[in-house]
Amino acid sequence: MEVRVPSMELHRSPPFLSGGRGKFFLHKPFLVQAKRLEGLEKANKRSRGTQSSEEVKKRAPLTRGTVSPPLPVPGHITQPPYVGKKDTPEIASEIQMHDKVSIVHMKAACELAARVLEHAGTLVKPSVTTDEIDKAVHKMIIDAGAYPSPLGYGGFPKSVCTSVNECMCHGIPDSRELQDGDIINIDVTVYLNGYHGDTSKTFLCGEVDDASKRLVRVTEECMLRAISACKHGTSFKKIGRRISEHAERHGFSVVECFVGHGVGRIFHSEPIIYHQRNNGPGQMVEGQTFTIEPILSMGSIECDMWDDGWTAVTTDGSLAAQFEHTILITKTGAEILTKC
Ligand code: MF3
Ligand code: CO
Ligand code: CO
Secondary structure, three states: OOOOOOOOOOOOOOOEEOOOOOOEEOOOHHHHHHHHHHOOOHHHOOOOOOOOOOOOOOOOOOOOOOOOOOOOOOOOOOOOOOOOOOOOOOOEEEEOEOOHHHHHHHHHHHHHHHHHHHHHHHOOOOOOEHHHHHHHHHHHHHHOOOEEOOOOHHHOOOOOEEEEOOEEEOOOOOOOEOOOOOEEEEEEEEEEOOEEEEEEEEEEOOOOOHHHHHHHHHHHHHHHHHHHOOOOOOEOHHHHHHHHHHHHHOOOEEOOOOOEEEOOOOOOEEEEEOOOOOOOOOEOOOOEEEEEOOEEEOOOOOEEEOOOOOOEEEOOOOOEEEOEEEEEEOOOOEEEOOOO
16 A cells, blocks of 8 residues: 655654644654554554663753855756755655666765765864854765755755754754764765765764763664665564664664665655564565664653754653664675765
């Protein structure tokens, strides 16, 4: 049965005003619908992660800075088709498959994304602003003849996502200075020769406490464990199982309102990749490219969205971390494309 996706992601469904509380929070119509259709509820008797007994440094709640105007892109750089359109594209229902030629393009886009992310990570230091990181990322992508995929995606105003502390994802770069002890996810996507490469990492800013470091380490391990389970013929549901098992073992919880996705000529397509335990259908096929991008939280997995329509934060202010790779399914396994 066809499942209609109301907006770009499950990732980012339209927010609505919740009765009484007077603030925005994430509405998950598609996810809820998909669960009903696929009977995911039964498999979803997950346990909530618990706050670790290690000391988590008290951080001030995330504050917003000023967002500078979008950076210009030279005319010779090809823009993806969604740029200039206000609506967030729907998740395309086609699964993106590759032959020898398109794999070469995919690899080039993914390698560029990985190099840009590595460079962005070197800039993470106390007093640096996320706007400065955005500028550096934008320049490096443009200089490589590519387009920064987030810029203009559903009206996203900057070239990269920077998600600090309790921000789960889709943070908008602004004038806020990074502080000693912050954690920050930088999510880079580039559009090169008609192909998107999508990757993110959570970086440590200055001296970060051990509990927060553990969250970051375990999140990366979850992603890598899921990737090592992938190959032609493997069920997609194995991804959620691998991730949940490892996260729960460490007392962390897996965020459900954001998903991985097919990636290639189109930024977001099927297959939708659930990171939580699920009983969804389908097996991986050689030649597919998709992302695995789990978000783990130290506490709540529910999110509030800021009224900028993008910044998704944990409802209880607990810390969240995310890692993301674009992978290619092969006969014998999965190749990580977003590596330098
Ligand atoms: N890179 C994000 C992902 O992993 C999507 C960012 S879209 C933006 O799918 F508009 F928020 F930038
Ligand atoms: Co992605
Ligand atoms: Co991404």
